[in-house]
Amino acid sequence: MLSHLWAIFLAPFQDFIFMRHALVACLALALGCGPIGVLLVLRSMSLVGDALSHAVLPGVALGFLVSGLSLYSMTLGGIAAGLAVALLSGAVSRLTLLREDASFAALYLASLALGVLLVSWRGSSLDLVHVLFGTILAVDDAGLVMVASITTATLLILAFIYRPLIVECVDPGFLRSVSGKGALMHLIFLVLVVLNLVAGFQALGTLMAVGMMMLPAVSARFWARQVWSTALAAMVIAMLSGYAGLLLSYHGNLPSGPSIILTAGLCYVFSVVCGAHGSIYSRYRAAQHLTG
Amino acid sequence: MSFSPTVLTLVLALCLAGGGTATTAEKKLNVVATFSILGDLTKNVGGNRVEVTTLVGPNGDVHVYEPTPAAAEAVRSADLVVVNGLALEGWMDRLIKNSGFKGPVVVASQGVKPREMAAGELEEGAKHGPLMTDPHAWQDVGNARLYVQNIAKGLEKVDPASASVYRANAEAYTAKLGELDQWVRKEFSGIPRQQRRMITTHDAFGYFGAAYGIAIISPVGFSTESEASAGDIANLIKQIRREKVTAVFMENVSDPRLMEQVAKESGVTLGGTLYSDALSKSDGPASTYLEMFKNNVTLIAGAMWKGI
Numbered sequence: 001m002l003s004h005l006w007a008i009f010l011a012p013f014q015d016f017i018f019m020r021h022a023l024v025a026c027l028a029l030a031l032g033c034g035p036i037g038v039l040l041v042l043r044s045m046s047l048v049g050d051a052l053s054h055a056v057l058p059g060v061a062l063g064f065l066v067s068g069l070s071l072y073s074m075t076l077g078g079i080a081a082g083l084a085v086a087l088l089s090g091a092v093s094r095l096t097l098l099r100e101d102a103s104f105a106a107l108y109l110a111s112l113a114l115g116v117l118l119v120s121w122r123g124s125s126l127d128l129v130h131v132l133f134g135t136i137l138a139v140d141d142a143g144l145v146m147v148a149s150i151t152t153a154t155l156l157i158l159a160f161i162y163r164p165l166i167v168e169c170v171d172p173g174f175l176r177s178v179s180g181k182g183a184l185m186h187l188i189f190l191v192l193v194v195l196n197l198v199a200g201f202q203a204l205g206t207l208m209a210v211g212m213m214m215l216p217a218v219s220a221r222f223w224a225r226q227v228w229s230t231a232l233a234a235m236v237i238a239m240l241s242g243y244a245g246l247l248l249s250y251h252g253n254l255p256s257g258p259s260i261i262l263t264a265g266l267c268y269v270f271s272v273v274c275g276a277h278g279s280i281y282s283r284y285r286a287a288q289h290l291t292g
Numbered sequence: 293m294s295f296s297p298t299v300l301t302l303v304l305a306l307c308l309a310g311g312g313t314a315t316t317a318e319k320k321l322n323v324v325a326t327f328s329i330l331g332d333l334t335k336n337v338g339g340n341r342v343e344v345t346t347l348v349g350p351n352g353d354v355h356v357y358e359p360t361p362a363a364a365e366a367v368r369s370a371d372l373v374v375v376n377g378l379a380l381e382g383w384m385d386r387l388i389k390n391s392g393f394k395g396p397v398v399v400a401s402q403g404v405k406p407r408e409m410a411a412g413e414l415e416e417g418a419k420h421g422p423l424m425t426d427p428h429a430w431q432d433v434g435n436a437r438l439y440v441q442n443i444a445k446g447l448e449k450v451d452p453a454s455a456s457v458y459r460a461n462a463e464a465y466t467a468k469l470g471e472l473d474q475w476v477r478k479e480f481s482g483i484p485r486q487q488r489r490m491i492t493t494h495d496a497f498g499y500f501g502a503a504y505g506i507a508i509i510s511p512v513g514f515s516t517e518s519e520a521s522a523g524d525i526a527n528l529i530k531q532i533r534r535e536k537v538t539a540v541f542m543e544n545v546s547d548p549r550l551m552e553q554v555a556k557e558s559g560v561t562l563g564g565t566l567y568s569d570a571l572s573k574s575d576g577p578a579s580t581y582l583e584m585f586k587n588n589v590t591l592i593a594g595a596m597w598k599g600i
Contacts, residue, residue: 016526017557137525138549140556250522259521 012250019246022136025147025203026242026260029212032151032196034235035158037217039189042169042227046214048101051108053197053210055085057115060201065118071142075198082194085111090190136203136246136256143202150199154192161185166227204257211261212238219268222275237267321451324370326381327354328571329430330400330439332581334374336465337443341454345370350573359383364391372450374443377401380427398446400439404429407498428568431500433473433585437466472582479593480504483538487600490539490592491532496568506592509535511542520550532558538599539592541566561598563591 013019040049059081063073085107092107093100139147158165167175168185175182193213200209220233245260252259274281321342325331331346338344345366348354354376367373368391375384377399388397409426429435444462448455480488488506501508511528532540532554541563542551555562566588567578578584 012522012526016529018525018529018553019522021553022522135520135550137520137522138553140549140553246522250526253521253523255520256522 008251009247012247018137019250021139021144022246022256023243025136025139025144026246027239028147028151029200029203030216030235030238030242032154033200033213034216034238035231036154036193036196037213038220038227038231038234039165039169040193040214041217041221046218048104049193049197049210049213051104052082052086052193053201053207055108055111056082056194056198056201058111058118061115061118071146071202075146075202078198078201079194081111082197083191086190086194090187136260139203147199147203150195154196157188157192161188165189204260208257208261211264215261215264215268216241219271222271222277222279225277238264241267321371321447322369323372323374324367325374326376326384327352327569329581329584330374330376332571333400333436333439334443337440337458337462338447339457339461341451341457342447348570350571350576352570354380354569357383359387363387367391367393370395372396372398372446374398374400374446376427378404378406378425378427378429396446396450398442400442401429401435402442403438404435407502409495409498426498428496429499431497431568432503433469433476434503435499436581437469440465440469468582472585476504476585476589479589480506483593483596483600487536487538488596489535489537490541490596491537492541492566494541494566494568509537525550525554528554529558532560539563539595561595563595566591
C-alpha cells in the first residue's frame with residue numbers, strides 16, 4: 001500500500017531530474033505569482049495580466065530572432081516589451097481621456113500582432129506554439145535560477161511596498177493626499193507583474209503563465225479574507241496545482257502546461273462551489289440560516 | 293576520407309575518353325529521377341551525357357510528394373525514368389501513366405534483398421501495423437552499388453552508342469562506393485557491437501543498421517507532432533537507460549530544449565541532423581550521396597564514442 005502511494009506521488013520526482021526541475025520551477029512560480037495575482041484581483045486588474053502576457057510576445061520573438069532559443073535574450077526581450085506596453089498604456093491613460101484598461105487593450109493587441117509577425121518572419125524553425133505554450137519539462141538550471149531570482153525579488157519588493165501598495169489599491173485618493181507615491185507604487189507593481197509573467201513564460205509559455213497567476217488568486221478569494229492570508233492561500237493553491245498537474249502529466253501522458261493550469265481550474269471550480277467565504281455553498285448556508 | 297591518386301587519374305582518363313565519344317552524339321539524354329539521392333547516383337553514372345531532372349528535390353519528402361504538372365511534363369519528355377522501387381514512390385505509376393511516357397523505366401533497387409519494416413513506422417499514429425517492404429535500400433552502400441549497375445544498364449539500353457562511357461563511369465563510381473564502404477566499416481570497427489545502439493525517429497535506417505551492425509531502436513510512444521507529456525519524457529529516458537542506447541537522433545522533435553534535458557539526464561549525446569530520404573541543398577553537409585553517407589556516419593559514430 002505504502003509503496004503504491006510512493007510510486008504514485010513521489011517516485012516520479014525521485015527517479016527523474018527533469019521532474020524535480022519542473023516541480024521546483026512550479027513551486028517558485030507559485031510563490032511569486034500567488035501574491036501578484038491576488039493584488040491584481042484586488043485592483044480589479046484581473047484581465048491586465050492576460051493582456052500583458054500577450055504583450056511580451058514581440059520582445060520574446062525579437063530575442064529569439066537575434067540569438068535563437070537563448071534564455072537571456074528572450075527573457076530580456078519579454079521584459080522590455082511587457083514594460084513598454086505597461087508604461088505606454090499608463091502614460092496614455094494619464095495624458096488622454098482613455099481609461100487604463102482601454103489603452104491596455106489597444107496596445108496589447110498591437111503588440112501581439114507584431115509578435116506573431118516577427119515569429120512567422122523567421123520561418124518555421126520555431127513554431128509560435130512553443131512561445132505561446134512553452135514546456136515546463138524543459139526547464140534547465142539557468143531557467144530555474146532565473147525563475148527563483150525573479151520570485152525572490154518579487155517577494156522582497158512586495159514586503160517593502162506592501163502597505164502603500166494596499167492603500168493605493170483601496171483608496172488611491174488617500175495615498176495621494178499623504179504622499180505623492182501612488183503613481184510610483186502602481187509602476188513598481190506593474191514591473192513585478194511583467195517580471196513574473198516572463199518567469200512563467202520561460203516555464204509554461206505565455207498563455208499558461210497567466211493561468212498560474214490568476215486562477216489560484218481568484219480561487220483564494222473564497223478561502224481567506226485578509227489580503228495577506230488570501231495571498232498565502234493563492235500560493236498554496238498554485239503549489240498544489242503545479243504538483244498535481246505534473247503528476248497528471250506523468251501518469252496520464254498529458255501535456256504538462258495544460259495539465260497544471262487545468263488542475264488550477266479545477267481548484268477554482270471547487271472553490272466557487274465549496275469555498276469558505278462567498279461561495280455558492282456558504283451563501284446557501286447563510287440564506288438558510290436567515291430563513292430558518 | 294581521401295581517394296587514391298590512381299583512382300582519380302582513372303576517373304579523369306575515363307571522363308576524357310567519354311568526352312571523345314560525346315562529340316559524335318550531341319543531344320544529351322533526358323533522364324528523370326524520382327528523388328535527390330537517385331538523381332545524384334544517375335548524374336554520376338551518366339556524366340556529361342545525360343541531363344538529370346529530379347522530381348523531389350533536396351530536403352523534400354519523397355513519401356508524400358504531390359506530382360505537379362511540370363513533373364508530368366518532365367516525365368513525358370524524358371528518354372529514361374529512374375525510380376527506386378520497393379514501393380517508395382507510390383505516386384509514380386500514375387504519374388507515368390498520366391503523362392503518356394512510353395519509354396523504359398529503371399527500377400534502381402532491382403536485385404536488392406528487401407527488408408521488412410512495420411507499416412506504422414511510415415505513418416504517425418499506427419503503432420504496430422502489418423509488415424511491409426522497407427524501401428530505404430540506399431542506406432546500405434552495398435545496395436548503392438546495385439543501384440549504380442542498374443542505372444548504367446538502363447542508360448546503355450537507351451543510348452547504346454555511349455555504353456562504354458556509362459560502364460566506365462559506373463566502374464569509377466563503384467570504386468568510390470567501395471572506398472566509402474571500407475571507411476564506414478573502419479569508423480564503426482572500434483565501437484563494440486553491443487554498444488552500437490541508437491534511438492532515432494527516422495524510419496529509414498533499417499538497411500544501414502543491418503549492414504553495419506547497428507541496432508536501430510525507435511522511441512516508444514513518442515509523437516513528434518503533439519506536445520510532450522511528462523510521461524513520454526520519462527518513458528524515453530527509461531528506454532535509453534534500459535536498452536543501453538549510446539546515440540540519440542531526434543532532431544525532428546519539436547522542442548530542442550526538451551531533448552537537451554533528456555540527453556543530460558540519460559547520459560547520452562544528442563547527434564546532429566541525419567539525412568535519410570533526401571540530400572541537402574548544394575551548400576549543405578549532404579549535397580551528394582557520398583557526402584550524405586559520410587555526414588551520417590561521422591555523426592552516428594561520434595555520438596556513440598561519446599556515449600560509451
